[in-house]
Amino acid sequence: MAVTGEQRMSDQDLPSTKTDVTPRARPPESQAQPPLQARSHRPRNTLLRAPANWLVADTSHALDTNRRITQGYIQLAQELQALLDPDFRPGGASRVLSNWFAFAPHASQEAGKGMLGANLARAIIDAAQGEPSESVQQALQRSGVSGPERLVAEKVGDTLRWFGLSHDVAASLGSLLSAANLDVLADPRTLWISTWRFARVLYEAPGATALEAAEAVARTLEQLLLDGNVAIYSDIAGAAREYLEWRKRSGAHAVKSAQVVEGFALRGASSDEARRAWVYALEHVKDSPLPTDFASALPGVSGRSLVVAAFALFEDARRAASADRDALIAFANNYLAWREQHDAVQPAFTPATPPAGEVPRTALMLAMTPTLRLPMGPVAWELSDYTATQRDRDHNLLTSKPTEYNWAVFEDRWPAILNAFELGYRHQEGLWTMPQPLIESLDLIEVD
Secondary structure, three states: OOOOHHHOOOHHHOOOOOOOOOOOOOOOOOOOOOOOOOOOOOOOOOOOOOOOOOOOOOHHHHHHHHHHHHHHHHHHHHHHHHHHOOOOOOOOOOOOOOOHHHHHHHHHHHHHHHHHHHHHHHHHHHHHHHOOOOOHHHHHHHHOOOOHHHHHHHHHHHHHHHHOOOHHHHHHHHHHOOOOOOHHHHOHHHHHHHHHHHHHHHHOOOOOOHHHHHHHHHHHHHHHHHHHHHHHHHHHHHHHHHHHHHHHHHOHHHOOHHHHHHHOOOOOOOHHHHHHHHHHHHHHOOOOOOOOOHHHHOOOOOHHHHHHHHHHHHHHHHHOOHHHHHHHHHHHHHHHHHHHHHHHOHHHHOOOOOOOOOOOHHHHHHHHHHHOEEEEOOEEEEHHHHHHOOOOOOOOOOOOHHHHOOOOOHHHHHHHHHHHHHHHHHOHHHHOOOOOOOOOOHHHOOOO
């Protein structure tokens, strides 16, 4: 799906790869194996003069964009937190509740892991053009999959073999889940249903051969993640940059929340709508739990107006007593998250026109949903933990709870994201342990 309208983002809109902001804290899961990386000398297709003509996607572009977006989020998280907490310093934690942008680098990093999995899937498919693998393990080995990610890919790949897939096709699909939650696959119901869904997506994929179909699945995942990453950054981060510039022009620390809703002219927002949302938040900020169904609570208020109201609430939080400050920040975060999930990213999951050459995105996300996780420093939110606290939707013992959700569906995704926020708030020091780059440089991604 092409990025159009407000979602289009040029290289000038992305943060530079030479940013001065360097995450200083240790990366997530630092006691484990090093993060999944593309190998600089991965085996290539040596028996063909060139890769098959349908292997045309340039994965380095997606990974470069993701890396720059993640770095941009880190910059914004630190700048906005410094407004809320004058004692905050980059590289450290904060005594004040974290702003929405502190979560964004971790989510962007997970999107990057999915893109890197698509790159590894293509490496497997490319190598198979010249010589098919004799086992799933061999296919993964010669594409450079190692560490904990190898365990997930092997488990998924070996299970996919039961559906009649070749070693290379099974390994390529397994690599798409290489950064996923291994523990949830210990439940045979989750493993079997997830792999069956992957097999069904493959059988419905375009392509004259199974390898071509597998490449279509990998391409769909990469483009879905890229579309979502770009859409959110263009929208939410773009608005934050505009806001910070507007604050400077308006006198920075002298800015009051009422000035924000009346004077910050964000494209697509209305000052009347922003005021409604701001007043509603002030009236309900002490509710427990905080209201989160903004479609019902604020009918007619656009998502962009919620963004303006969120920035006004940040200004209120700067001046509030500590007892009220965190609640104001949490309300603002929910406004930003609603815009992010309800408006900005949803078209990436459910495009109005299915992109040519792809598999259905909702079906692909249904297969991937049970294994979703979000590392935040030393802790990780996992969908399986969240669903364990929820009712059994189908009351069927043959299906596990995680398989009853689809991340592409907003109604499934929204409560889960709010649950992830709660975990991050309880482990703020870990939340400020910002992720390190997945790849050292783009030279690690070879494009022949």
